[in-house]
Amino acid sequence: MIRTPLTELLRIRHPVVQAAMGYVSGPRLAAATSNAGGLGLIASATMSLDELRDAIKETAGRTDAPFGVNLRADAPDAAERIGLIIAGRVPVASFAQAPKPELIAALKDAGVTTIASVGARRHAEKVAGWGIDAVIATGGEGGGHVGAVPTSLLIPQVAAAVDIPVIAAGGFFDGRGLVAALAYGAAGIAMGTRFLLTSDSPVAEEVKRVYLAAGLDGTVVTRRVDGVPHRVLRTTMVDHLEGPEAGAGWLSAPRRAEALIRSARNAAAFRGVSGLSWPEMIRQGQAMHRDTELTWGQVLMAANTPVLLRAAMVDGRADLGLMSSGQVAGLIDDLPSCQELIEAIMAEAERCLDRLAAVRKA
Numbered sequence: 001m002i003r004t005p006l007t008e009l010l011r012i013r014h015p016v017v018q019a020a021m022g023y024v025s026g027p028r029l030a031a032a033t034s035n036a037g038g039l040g041l042i043a044s045a046t047m048s049l050d051e052l053r054d055a056i057k058e059t060a061g062r063t064d065a066p067f068g069v070n071l072r073a074d075a076p077d078a079a080e081r082i083g084l085i086i087a088g089r090v091p092v093a094s095f096a097q098a099p100k101p102e103l104i105a106a107l108k109d110a111g112v113t114t115i116a117s118v119g120a121r122r123h124a125e126k127v128a129g130w131g132i133d134a135v136i137a138t139g140g141e142g143g144g145h146v147g148a149v150p151t152s153l154l155i156p157q158v159a160a161a162v163d164i165p166v167i168a169a170g171g172f173f174d175g176r177g178l179v180a181a182l183a184y185g186a187a188g189i190a191m192g193t194r195f196l197l198t199s200d201s202p203v204a205e206e207v208k209r210v211y212l213a214a215g216l217d218g219t220v221v222t223r224r225v226d227g228v229p230h231r232v233l234r235t236t237m238v239d240h241l242e243g244p245e246a247g248a249g250w251l252s253a254p255r256r257a258e259a260l261i262r263s264a265r266n267a268a269a270f271r272g273v274s275g276l277s278w279p280e281m282i283r284q285g286q287a288m289h290r291d292t293e294l295t296w297g298q299v300l301m302a303a304n305t306p307v308l309l310r311a312a313m314v315d316g317r318a319d320l321g322l323m324s325s326g327q328v329a330g331l332i333d334d335l336p337s338c339q340e341l342i343e344a345i346m347a348e349a350e351r352c353l354d355r356l357a358a359v360r361k362a
């Protein structure tokens with residue numbers, strides 16, 4: 001057994017967290033991870049309030065072990081989502097962005113453990129000062145929205161800066177990585193892409209096959225999708241977005257008009273899920289237009305992002321959809337169950353520690 005401040009804090013058997021993944025980490029994957037002794041996280045940013053309520057209930061029905069809900073601290077209905085977490089007696093709330101001190105205090109008063117994702121030391125210091133219980137520090141090789149600092153530099157820096165458990169993320173997939181993370185001062189690891197590539201993940205087999213086929217150079221970080229750096233599998237569509245004819249500009253005028261109408265329609269459909277009001281959505285669009293180099297066509301493209309992610313993750317359309325992915329996809333070539341995965345990681349970590357102890361004696 002490997003015990004760390006993280007296993008103590010979360011009351012879990014193994015220091016392994018399944019990172020939140022929109023449209024991927026619902027009740028099935030989260031419960032399978034928690035049943036295997038790790039911590040499963042439900043990704044709620046792509047769920048409506050009703051869907052989240054159902055997902056909490058279903059996950060609690062599938063596991064007696066601790067699990068968590070990941071949410072956006074800036075979601076307009078964050079208060080209602082937190083209400084569902086507390087009412088559902090969910091033991092852990094994890095935040096994609098820094099939650100305000102009042103939010104952390106409210107959750108802690110209700111007995112919920114709080115975790116925030118960070119990509120830089122100063123963010124970790126800020127939330128630690130506000131009373132957060134642990135941070136997930138994600139390096140630049142990770143999937144989805146990422147910072148620029150690689151995991152091997154971010155983790156030792158963050159672990160030295162804060163006294164709370166640091167969960168290392170970005171590029172982890174095996175027991176050697178877990179031991180390396182512990183050596184850097186972390187208390188455990190979180191993995192997204194590795195859990196997407198399990199038999200418990202709900203993603204379609206065709207889409208999993210595209211991930212498995214990717215090499216180490218098979219991902220790219222693009223701002224062209226939603227204005228912030230986003231690591232995705234390199235596909236023809238992403239190459240178009242990144243290419244010289246980027247944005248809607250590479251389409252002919254009638255096709256461009258059509259694309260804009262489709263984007264607006266998709267944005268309207270997502271509004272129903274996200275709970276954003278029209279004025280709030282327009283405000284976010286204006287801020288994105290102002291703060292990034294994106295054209296209005298690209299801002300609408302950003303509004304499409306959830307729809308494109310959904311096309312791949314839910315509808316199985318690898319050809320049409322957008323696939324967030326860590327670089328680690330290039331090292332993964334199997335689809336174990338969560339139980340097999342976590343057992344293999346823990347067994348390899350034990351062997352690795354024995355090997356290192358032998359090096360010391362030698």
Ligand SMILES: Cc1cc2nc3c(=O)[nH]c(=O)nc-3n(C[C@H](O)[C@H](O)[C@H](O)COP(=O)(O)O)c2cc1C
Pocket residue numbers: 019020021022023024043045070095096117138141142143144145169170171172190191192193194196323324325326327328
């Ligand atoms: C398919 C996919 C979807 C993701 N969706 C989300 C999300 O909805 N919210 C979030 O905070 N992070 C999301 N992430 C990022 C993960 O939580 C995590 O930071 C990342 O996967 C860690 O890097 P790894 O993939 O190398 O393990 C996503 C990652 C992937 C691969």
